[in-house]
Amino acid sequence: xxxxxxxxxxxQHDIKPTANRIIVAKALSEECRPLSMSELEDRIxxxxxxxxxxxxxxxxxxxxxxxxxxxxxxxxxxxxxxNHAEDNDMHVHFHCEHCGLTLCLEDIPIPDICLPDGxxxxxxxxxxxxxxxxxxxxxx
Amino acid sequence: xxxxxxxxxxxQHDIKPTANRIIVAKALSEECRPLSMSELEDRIxxxxxxxxxxxxxxxxxxxxxxxxxxxxxxxxxxxxxxNHAEDNDMHVHFHCEHCGLTLCLEDIPIPDICLPDGxxxxxxxxxxxxxxxxxxxxxx
DNA sequence: GTTTATGCAAATTCTTTGCAATACT
DNA sequence: AGTATTGCAAAGAATTTGCATAAAC
Numbered sequence: 001x002x003x004x005x006x007x008x009x010x011x012q013h014d015i016k017p018t019a020n021r022i023i024v025a026k027a028l029s030e031e032c033r034p035l036s037m038s039e040l041e042d043r044i045x046x047x048x049x050x051x052x053x054x055x056x057x058x059x060x061x062x063x064x065x066x067x068x069x070x071x072x073x074x075x076x077x078x079x080x081x082x083n084h085a086e087d088n089d090m091h092v093h094f095h096c097e098h099c100g101l102t103l104c105l106e107d108i109p110i111p112d113i114c115l116p117d118g119x120x121x122x123x124x125x126x127x128x129x130x131x132x133x134x135x136x137x138x139x140x
Numbered sequence: 141x142x143x144x145x146x147x148x149x150x151x152q153h154d155i156k157p158t159a160n161r162i163i164v165a166k167a168l169s170e171e172c173r174p175l176s177m178s179e180l181e182d183r184i185x186x187x188x189x190x191x192x193x194x195x196x197x198x199x200x201x202x203x204x205x206x207x208x209x210x211x212x213x214x215x216x217x218x219x220x221x222x223n224h225a226e227d228n229d230m231h232v233h234f235h236c237e238h239c240g241l242t243l244c245l246e247d248i249p250i251p252d253i254c255l256p257d258g259x260x261x262x263x264x265x266x267x268x269x270x271x272x273x274x275x276x277x278x279x280x
Numbered sequence: 281g282t283t284t285a286t287g288c289a290a291a292t293t294c295t296t297t298g299c300a301a302t303a304c305t
Numbered sequence: 306a307g308t309a310t311t312g313c314a315a316a317g318a319a320t321t322t323g324c325a326t327a328a329a330c
Contacts, residue, residue: 119273130261
């Protein structure tokens, strides 16, 4: 995503577009998969981890990012839906136990679950663990 | 579960039944929900966290426990299936954002997903986040 | 007596906060 | 000027390891 698009996104989510925020959002937009703090730190360099952390926290509060946990920890992914309501664009993720990447299965929406009485779900996190196509080919 | 049952379970999973291991497994069996390291530490007291950690690691390697990650971190749950093959008894979990508990939805199996070519799944982790019936009633 | 398991302390890693400096309006 | 943002350093939390002791076989 280019800068203007990102700034428009920020506007939608009521986030002031500072230089750092644009850098973090750009880093997220450049990979089509959720990134961890340390992956972002590796990519960014110019921003201290506390800054990245606070930026992600802000993004999360303004529903610009989804947060998901896999066996390696927490990862952040730009919301694809434009709206700031409950994140309703969520898809299944695949965590490769060999290369450690967590990939989006964009085309596989999280199945609707019929919950027992009294439960009220706000978000969902569905991760499959296994071996990704790349590692399958190139040997474990 | 009583001690004999646990020892039988250990045998099935090829784990030597030491006193500590029985204590940890018993603690897990007493709650019908996945517990974190710190929840186990609270319940156990008599075993150092490194001991609990190593015990859980062993259980994991021998497929006696499932591991799952929610927004509070990693939790461990006794496998219900007797077999040691790929964990095939997995159900959906519900993490309450209010009380922080992660509950088993025993009756809701993880839906089968038809993966794109090349992906090979070994396990799955499906967590719904929201408010549990208890917190719903007693006010957030 | 050799191997295995345990406890304690400490190293690592990851996440989060305090605070002073900087930039923005 | 006054508020918001940032960087640096350090606090806190959670996980993991080293090693010496103790238990099991």
